[in-house]
Amino acid sequence: MNIKNNVTVALFMLIMLFPAFSGCGKKHEEVTKVSYRLKWLFNASVAGDIYADANGYFKKEGLEVEVKEGGPERDAIKELEMGHAQFGVASADQVIRAVSKGSPVVVLAQLFQANPLQWIYRPDENKIERPEDMKGKVVGITFGGNDETIMRALLAKYGIKENEVNFFSVRYDYTPFYERKVALWPVYRNAQGIIIGDKLKKAGESAAFFDPDTSGIRFVANSVITTEIMIKEHPETVKKFISALLKAWNEALKPDNSDKTVETIQKFDKDTSPDVIRRQLDITRQFMKPSEKTVFGAIDVAAWKQTESIMLEQKLIPAPVDIEKRLKMEYNRQ
Amino acid sequence: MLHKRLYQFVLVYFIGLAFLFTVKEVFNLSDYVIPGLPDIYGTVRRVFTRYLLDVLNTLSVAIVGHILSIALATVVGIIGRLSNWMGSLIRTAAFNVQAYPIVAVAPMIFILLGDGLSSRLLIAAMICYFPLLLSFIGILSEPVTDIEHFYVHSGRMRWQLEVKIRAFENMNKLITVVAGSATLAMVGTIVSEFIGASAGIGYSIRIALYQSDLSKILVALFLIGIFTSLYLAVLELLGNIVSRSWGEKEA
Amino acid sequence: MPIECRNINYKYSGAQNPVFNNLSCRIGEPGFHALFGQSGVGKSTFARMIAGQLNGFFGEIEIREPKKIFYSYNLERLPGWSGVGEHIEKVTPEANKSRINEIVDSFGLSACMDSGFSRLSLGQQNRVNLARYLLQDFDLLIMDESLANVDEATREQIIFKIKEMFPEKSFLYISHSVAEVSRFCRDILVLRNFLKIPQAFMVHGQDDVREKQVVKKDLEETMLEIVNAS
Numbered sequence: 001m002n003i004k005n006n007v008t009v010a011l012f013m014l015i016m017l018f019p020a021f022s023g024c025g026k027k028h029e030e031v032t033k034v035s036y037r038l039k040w041l042f043n044a045s046v047a048g049d050i051y052a053d054a055n056g057y058f059k060k061e062g063l064e065v066e067v068k069e070g071g072p073e074r075d076a077i078k079e080l081e082m083g084h085a086q087f088g089v090a091s092a093d094q095v096i097r098a099v100s101k102g103s104p105v106v107v108l109a110q111l112f113q114a115n116p117l118q119w120i121y122r123p124d125e126n127k128i129e130r131p132e133d134m135k136g137k138v139v140g141i142t143f144g145g146n147d148e149t150i151m152r153a154l155l156a157k158y159g160i161k162e163n164e165v166n167f168f169s170v171r172y173d174y175t176p177f178y179e180r181k182v183a184l185w186p187v188y189r190n191a192q193g194i195i196i197g198d199k200l201k202k203a204g205e206s207a208a209f210f211d212p213d214t215s216g217i218r219f220v221a222n223s224v225i226t227t228e229i230m231i232k233e234h235p236e237t238v239k240k241f242i243s244a245l246l247k248a249w250n251e252a253l254k255p256d257n258s259d260k261t262v263e264t265i266q267k268f269d270k271d272t273s274p275d276v277i278r279r280q281l282d283i284t285r286q287f288m289k290p291s292e293k294t295v296f297g298a299i300d301v302a303a304w305k306q307t308e309s310i311m312l313e314q315k316l317i318p319a320p321v322d323i324e325k326r327l328k329m330e331y332n333r334q
Numbered sequence: 335m336l337h338k339r340l341y342q343f344v345l346v347y348f349i350g351l352a353f354l355f356t357v358k359e360v361f362n363l364s365d366y367v368i369p370g371l372p373d374i375y376g377t378v379r380r381v382f383t384r385y386l387l388d389v390l391n392t393l394s395v396a397i398v399g400h401i402l403s404i405a406l407a408t409v410v411g412i413i414g415r416l417s418n419w420m421g422s423l424i425r426t427a428a429f430n431v432q433a434y435p436i437v438a439v440a441p442m443i444f445i446l447l448g449d450g451l452s453s454r455l456l457i458a459a460m461i462c463y464f465p466l467l468l469s470f471i472g473i474l475s476e477p478v479t480d481i482e483h484f485y486v487h488s489g490r491m492r493w494q495l496e497v498k499i500r501a502f503e504n505m506n507k508l509i510t511v512v513a514g515s516a517t518l519a520m521v522g523t524i525v526s527e528f529i530g531a532s533a534g535i536g537y538s539i540r541i542a543l544y545q546s547d548l549s550k551i552l553v554a555l556f557l558i559g560i561f562t563s564l565y566l567a568v569l570e571l572l573g574n575i576v577s578r579s580w581g582e583k584e585a
Numbered sequence: 586m587p588i589e590c591r592n593i594n595y596k597y598s599g600a601q602n603p604v605f606n607n608l609s610c611r612i613g614e615p616g617f618h619a620l621f622g623q624s625g626v627g628k629s630t631f632a633r634m635i636a637g638q639l640n641g642f643f644g645e646i647e648i649r650e651p652k653k654i655f656y657s658y659n660l661e662r663l664p665g666w667s668g669v670g671e672h673i674e675k676v677t678p679e680a681n682k683s684r685i686n687e688i689v690d691s692f693g694l695s696a697c698m699d700s701g702f703s704r705l706s707l708g709q710q711n712r713v714n715l716a717r718y719l720l721q722d723f724d725l726l727i728m729d730e731s732l733a734n735v736d737e738a739t740r741e742q743i744i745f746k747i748k749e750m751f752p753e754k755s756f757l758y759i760s761h762s763v764a765e766v767s768r769f770c771r772d773i774l775v776l777r778n779f780l781k782i783p784q785a786f787m788v789h790g791q792d793d794v795r796e797k798q799v800v801k802k803d804l805e806e807t808m809l810e811i812v813n814a815s
Contacts, residue, residue: 171529
């Protein structure tokens with residue numbers, strides 16, 4: 001192939017790609033239209049995000065924000081780099097992995113102060129008060145998921161060998177837990193935790209949760225992210241966005257505002273009853289703003305560093321990434 | 335034929351890879367979005383053997399699933415070629431079952447059969463069975479009058495002979511359909527592993543996706559492509575041998 | 586074994602005109618007879634009616650026992666998986682197996698027995714197909730262009746052989762050659778356009794056999810009669 005052909009092919013590729021990347025590299029002085037990609041489907045754990053949108057918090061700042069639902073195959077960081085979104089929500093392990101691979105992602109605010117990932121079990125049948133109590137039990141983990149990382153970190157910290165517990169590969173189907181094939185099953189305490197707990201209660205059983213956080217495993221969950229380029233090129237937009245978002249979250253989590261928040265969530269999450277949403281919201285509040293004094297969105301640098309070192313120990317990243325440099329503290333002091 | 339298939343696949347694969355690298359360079363994307371060559375090389379060294387075994391595992395399930403669906407399609411095709419109520423019932427049932435998207439049915443299969451081999455086999459067979467069935471019913475219900483006339487009017491026609499005549503006369507079509515559905519068997523197995531199984535390359539792809547590791551996906555795609563091409567080439571070879579030995583008396 | 590056809594009316598679905606309009610005739614006496622007519626006049630349709638392969642017509646076809654009627658046509662093929670000899674051996678009833686060699690030899694097919702059917706020339710294929718029908722237990726054999734693509738000399742040999750071997754059987758030979766049917770056939774049923782009355786017209790042929798000299802004038806008269814009738 002001669003040079004002329006090469007140029008033709010390159011041009012052709014660029015033309016083909018142009019629509020897909022039309023958001024890339026556009027230089028606006030001020031961006032008013034932005035996309036915000038969530039980590040998961042619309043439910044109580046994204047209360048503030050939809051509250052901000054539904055109650056005009058972004059509009060007040062002069063922003064037009066498209067809040068986009070997340071899902072298992074969505075990755076906000078990739079969308080930021082591709083220009084399909086300007087803001088997003090990602091878990092700490094995603095952020096650390098991306099930074100380790102050279103992604104320009106930065107953290108603006110940490111949504112969960114403690115990770116809501118816990119293990120549900122039947123306290124009448126298994127007493128799990130300390131990590132050592134898991135020895136000899138069948139423990140569900142999602143291979144490749146961050147529950148695997150957390151569980152392995154926990155076992156390592158307490159000197160429990162991996163052959164002392166039996167891992168069970170977890171999928172969307174909870175049948176093995178209901179059938180007692182698995183003693184501990186990973187759930188998001190503020191989402192499925194409530195629904196599965198209810199089911200056990202209906203069957204006359206009790207439910208309890210094992211929280212790795214109480215055993216000293218601090219593995220950061222979801223945070224609001226953007227890119228360094230965005231901060232550099234559109235600092236005002238970033239400020240306005242995060243300010244509106246944090247305000248909305250604070251309002252949404254206020255106990256006095258519960259009715260309004262539940263009503264807002266219900267508009268987006270029609271499959272869950274208002275009663276369940278209310279209880280999900282209560283638990284979510286405990287993870288995000290455990291007390292009146294807690295500053296919503298505060299970044300827990302120590303927890304981030306621990307998350308990084310856990311990932312390093314488990315060889316999920318090849319070398320330290322100095323994650324603290326990506327944590328933008330200035331946006332979340334209220 | 336074999337080297338041609340492999341050559342074609344490798345060419346397409348590397349064109350795809352080159353395309354990704356071009357995108358990465360042009361838009362200055364990080365390794366997190368599209369991995370660079372050193373990243374891919376490192377991943378190959380780490381996971382190649384494990385993924386190779388995974389793909390072989392998947393391929394073996396796909397082959398068994400493929401054989402199952404060929405057998406099933408033959409049986410249903412033979413019954414479905416009848417013009418009576420039974421044939422019509424079988425045809426309607428076969429079409430209706432296929433109308434359900436497999437991703438909706440798969441979770442039920444996993445709940446009933448667990449996440450072991452049987453679920454993977456069943457889903458693989460279901461995915462590649464329908465195109466086979468369509469062709470089989472089509473071929474087996476189309477009379478070859480010029481040959482069948484003599485048998486029918488001399489009172490010698492039996493259903494086995496009828497099936498044999500129609501299959502023989504459409505041997506090339508059948509071979510093409512069987513070989514073509516091999517890809518579907520492979521895809522079906524991978525999808526089932528992705529959705530619910532705990533083994534095979536589909537399961538590994540799911541884990542790699544959890545970890546946002548495109549390098550692993552690229553390695554998996556390469557191995558899947560190579561082995562699917564190999565399987566296709568072997569099937570084509572078998573098809574040639576069958577049609578040659580059956581058709582020795584033919585022109 | 587006469588076959589009596591009375592007031593046959595038939596129209597293909599979707600067609601504007603009928604094929605047969607009150608067609609009446611009598612065929613099926615032992616001997617080598619012909620069905621003649623211009624293209625599209627309904628020869629094959631009529632043959633398939635007699636053979637019981639076509640229903641849905643009005644009128645009556647009365648066949649007196651015994652009535653084993655076979656209908657063979659020139660596009661038929663043998664299955665590809667066996668050789669010609671093997672196939673013929675397989676489809677010939679036990680009682681007729683002694684005749685295989687005689688027919689195969691006189692039809693000039695000895696060299697074809699080990700071949701696959703599709704390797705044969707069209708003429709050879711037609712001869713093979715006719716041979717296997719002759720080896721069945723039939724009373725009437727309809728030969729719909731069964732000797733197409735066969736050269737004239739061989740055709741003559743084959744017809745003579747058939748007459749010699751099966752003097753008690755009945756044949757209905759469908760051909761487009763006026764000269765051929767005039768010379769070899771005993772009765773020639775000429776089928777005509779549905780507007781002509783009667784639609785079927787019987788002409789007596791020369792019924793030539795080996796070592797008999799047909800008088801040229803008689804043959805020409807028969808030919809003329811057929812041409813005029815059709």
